[in-house]
Amino acid sequence: MGRTLFEIYHDAEFQTQHHKFSASGPGLVALKEAQAADKGVIIVSGHFGQWEAVRAVIKMHGLESGAVYRPQKNRHYERRLLAGIEAGGKPILATGRVGTKALVRHLRGGGIISILLDEKYSEGVRIPFLGHDALTSLSAAQLALKYDLPMIAAYGIRTGDGNAFRVEFEAPIPHTDAITMTRAFNDSLSARIMTDPEQWYWMLRRWDGV
Numbered sequence: 586m587g588r589t590l591f592e593i594y595h596d597a598e599f600q601t602q603h604h605k606f607s608a609s610g611p612g613l614v615a616l617k618e619a620q621a622a623d624k625g626v627i628i629v630s631g632h633f634g635q636w637e638a639v640r641a642v643i644k645m646h647g648l649e650s651g652a653v654y655r656p657q658k659n660r661h662y663e664r665r666l667l668a669g670i671e672a673g674g675k676p677i678l679a680t681g682r683v684g685t686k687a688l689v690r691h692l693r694g695g696g697i698i699s700i701l702l703d704e705k706y707s708e709g710v711r712i713p714f715l716g717h718d719a720l721t722s723l724s725a726a727q728l729a730l731k732y733d734l735p736m737i738a739a740y741g742i743r744t745g746d747g748n749a750f751r752v753e754f755e756a757p758i759p760h761t762d763a764i765t766m767t768r769a770f771n772d773s774l775s776a777r778i779m780t781d782p783e784q785w786y787w788m789l790r791r792w793d794g795v
Contacts, residue, residue, distance in 0.1 A: 586786070588747065589635055594665050597672035600641045605749045608642045612737040612754030616697070619735050620648055625692035627736045629725050629758075631703035631774045632786035638741025638750040640673040640699055650697040651676040653688065655704070674699075685724075692732055699739075700725050702770060705791055710764060714771045715778060719791050726758075726766035736766060738773045743784055 592599045619626045628643075628650060630636050640650045654670055656679050657663040671677050676691055678684040678698075688698060703714070706722040714721065729736035735757040742751045758769045778785045 586788075592635055593637055593669040596637055596669040599637065600644055600673055602641075603645055606638060606642050606645065606752055607750070608645070608752045608754065610739075610754035611756040612735075612739060613642075613646075615735050615757050616643070616648070616737060616754065617646065620695070620697070623695040625695050625732065625734045626650075626697045627692070627725050627729050627734055628697065628699040628739050629702050629736060629770050630699065630739050630741075631701055631777075632789060633703070633774065633777055634741045634743050634781075634784045635750055636699075636701060636741055637670075637673050638752050639739045639754075641750075642741075642752040643697065644674060648697060649674040650699045651678060651691060652699045653678050653680060653684065653701075655680050689728070689732075692728060692734060702767070703774060703791065704789060710767070712764065712768050712771050713775075714791065715775045717792055719771070720793070721767055721771060723763040723767050725770075726763040729758075729766065730760055730763060733760075736770075738770055740774075740777055742777075742781065 616626050630639055643650045651674055652670055654677055657666060678688050691698060705720050709720040709722045711718040712721045725736055737757050738755040740753050744751050758766050
């Protein structure tokens with residue numbers, strides 16, 4: 586946790602360390618194709634490995650991804666965290682009504698946005714995650730369907746001593762309905778966690794009563 590937070594605090598430097606990153610997967614090709622067609626893209630990931638490595642790789646390829654974040658109550662932590670996230674790409678949009686409107690404008694204008702979907706969302710739908718129902722936001726899938734955008738799961742996986750990253754962009758999640766698409770993401774992240782459980786931020790209160 587300390588290493589991850591340190592990397593985010595110093596994201597401006599982290600983003601320039603290209604030798605630490607390798608990238609692969611069909612989703613990276615789909616991302617580039619969508620951008621070449623001036624089409625927005627939704628990247629979905631979780632608090633797994635170093636998620637900022639995903640945006641670092643996107644920037645390495647001459648593109649830029651904004652992000653959605655939850656404002657923090659501690660003003661000192663908020664200041665440092667927000668500055669770090671902004672160094673990884675803009676716009677940085679706070680959760681809530683105002684942020685959602687800006688998010689829609691950004692996507693409709695052909696922008697990329699990254700969203701972490703493994704936090705409990707009280708107004709969400711119960712969808713299995715690691716074998717247990719978890720309240721999950723459908724917003725990413727709903728936006729992908731409404732504006733016909735690719736929704737791509739991507740992960741920044743620590744390798745070796747944890748100071749290098751293998752960033753994998755999975756194939757875009759097929760457009761069906763919001764629940765099916767979100768479940769596909771939950772299944773994808775669950776599989777990643779089962780393979781590398783030590784890389785998931787298990788301290789999140791993901792399930793009711795936990």
